[in-house]
Amino acid sequence: MLVDVGYKVQIPARAGLTGYDDLAHFRYAQEHGFTIVTKDADDFECLHQKHPHHNGVLAVCEETDRSKNMSYADIVRAIENIVQAGVPLEGRFYVLNHWRW
Numbered sequence: 803m804l805v806d807v808g809y810k811v812q813i814p815a816r817a818g819l820t821g822y823d824d825l826a827h828f829r830y831a832q833e834h835g836f837t838i839v840t841k842d843a844d845d846f847e848c849l850h851q852k853h854p855h856h857n858g859v860l861a862v863c864e865e866t867d868r869s870k871n872m873s874y875a876d877i878v879r880a881i882e883n884i885v886q887a888g889v890p891l892e893g894r895f896y897v898l899n900h901w902r903w
Contacts, residue, residue, distance in 0.1 A: 858891030
């Protein structure tokens with residue numbers, strides 16, 4: 803869905819990162835100037851804190867009640883809300899759930 807609205811998307815399988823740890827994904831994104839979108843919020847928040855020079859981490863927090871989880875459309879809308887608000891992404895960690903409206 804992100805591709806449908808004009809974003810360049812790199813998934814781990816296409817980058818040859820399937821099975822690699824979070825740090826490898828984080829470093830790949832740093833090296834290639836990508837913003838990370840992840841459902842692994844806790845681990846990537848720790849990486850963000852340890853390595854603050856990156857192009858942004860956008861985390862989706864999943865709820866115990868699955869009916870409250872963000873759909874792909876919710877994720878795209880939250881990213882669009884961030885972009886429209888003009889908030890900086892570089893070196894930042896945002897929880898997309900807070901941008902869903």
